[in-house]
Amino acid sequence: MNPTVYASYQAWLTDNPEKAGRLADIIEMTAIEYRSAMEANTLPVPDTSVPAVHESCVRHAQTTILFELKKEIGLTLTEAENAAVIRADVFLRAVWMGSIPITISPQPSPSYAPLADLPE
Incomplete structure (x- = not known):
């Protein structure tokens, strides 16, 4: 999160x-939505950690x-942010429909933590 958005958030x-x-x-709602899209198409979900999403989904989930x-x-979103949100939505819909193949590697998947939980 950039410093301006972080200051506004605080x-x-x-x-x-x-x-x-x-x-x-x-964060939890978004991760569940991406994981559910994968599960809907019998794609393997990265691990049992609820906030974990597959590495190919991370940028779109963020x-x-x-x-x-x-x-x-x-x-307000900038024009570039709005375009990125549209791309993320299209990506998620494609995962739901099964038109984007996602394969799981044995590496651990990225996960998210609320800002309050991050070490300083």
Whole structure:
């Protein structure tokens, strides 16, 4: 997350302390959506960790998470971000439909953690 968005996110949390777990919810929802798309087409899911997604999905999942977060805190997407969100949506639909083959390598998959859980 770039410093400007992060500062806006922190300000939003200060103004809305009851929303402290919202980013974690967005991450979990996004990961579940990508994992469900893979499972719908009998593709193997990376591991048993709920927030894990296949490495080929990471960039698109990050885009989706950033979009949802910016929407949640009231920030406007740039034209480039909007285009990236459209590409991420098209990618996810293709996974759902089975038109994008995803193969699992024995390497561990990337996962996400809420900012509050990251070491300083």
